[in-house]
Amino acid sequence: MHISTDIWIWIAAILTLCIYSFLYKDNPFYKFAEHLLVGVSAGYFFVIYFWNLVVPNLLTPLKTGFGTLFSGGGFTGDLAALVPGILGLIILTRLIPKIAWMSRWAIGFYFGAFQGIIITGYMQAYILAQIYGTFMKGADPVFSIAYFGNFFGDPSWGKVLLAVSGPLMIVGVICTLTYFFFSTEHKGFVGGVAKIGIVFLMIGFGASFGYTVMARVSLLIGRLQFLLRDWLGIIS
């Protein structure tokens, strides 16, 4: 056992214990650590964004642009940074109720530009490629009678999975989409299909829940590895 002599390790360890003390009940130590985290995070992100966003994309080009302008070099492209700079300042008008409407210009510009950038990429990645992937894997179809023929000719687990997984996926996609189709009342045939969709959804949620448990336990393992190794030196 080699307890750390590093002051920062001790601070991190004590703050970790303060946070975990909430598991017993809410207390001032937890509140202190929670508020410290929020404050430090806000300060950290402000500094990061200022030096990585505001300085290189706004202040530096403006400094260069105005420097050139006032030394007689005329207007340069650097001064174009004024446009996003002014739009950014306009967003702050939300703090003044009388002229808060002006902020909509900047928000509208941002929404329009962002939609223009993402629509094509996301349409391809999320809609077209996924529709293709529902029916095809590479150049091969996910569902083929030949897969069943191969299985019955020479049965094996791999072949039965190959034969069954494709149709199962297609049925799952159609049934799940039917569940989210609200223009028709979920009765009769549509209701039955939607109910099968719920089964697929529940299986999906179950898989996600299992993964979520694993994720949360992993975070606990990480913290306890820190406490037992870096702080107390009990494990290697």
Added chain:
Amino acid sequence: MNLYEKFLHIDRRYIFIFVALGVIIPLIWPLGLAVTTSPPVENVYKAIEELEPGTPVLVSVDYDPSTQPELSPMTVAVLRHCFYRDLPVIITVLHPGGPGLALEISDRISKEMGATYGEDYVFLGYKVGGSAVILSMGQDFQVSFPADYFNTPIDDIPLMKNVRNYNDVGLVITMSGSTYPEVWVAYAHERYGQKIAAGVTAVMAADYYPFLQTGQLVGLIGGLKGAAEYEKLIERPDDGLKGMDAQTIVHLFVVLMILLGNLAFFFVKRAKKREAA
């Protein structure tokens, strides 16, 4: 109150104690339980194995300390694998909380593996913009990263002399605790045809399986289990494999609690029905 009712109203702090013991005991006295590898993780390994030595790999550290216990072990394992295979590594960060983590890991692993900065790896640092940065790297790295993290112009870095855009990069691996893999797929893969692999937290892993089916991701490392699998594949055990005993014990405990909780619920319900009758 009978035994079943008592179980349904058990103080949750007892459960916390058992979970804590389930993690602490295997960490101190490892059980050495077996870890098997899965195709999504094997595919990331194969994608790196198939690259010719000297082919640059871009590792994007797109996470912050809140997901560090899951994502750092896999980042470390992937960096070690790249250095074993003599693949130069370009490290970028698209998450504002990531630069410190990326710097610490790259420093530590490069020293351990004897990798030289500027030749075997380069750290380009953090850039604001997400999708815009990914798009611009498809044209020219110089646009988004004119200099590395230490303000050295990338033209002066030997590794970057032959790297202009994605055409010169063999594989992109994004380590992410949020939706960055989707952005990499939408822009770097769909627009430029770049091969993408992802290392994600376990919470997100189920969401990315459809991208494996379509081939938009060549492989996926999911959570601490994925990191442990990768450590097994490169035969270099570390935090991932060390944590798997605890992971297994706690999972068994959670499954047991779910089963007992449901049994107790139904027994109590049946007893109440009988009483009412």
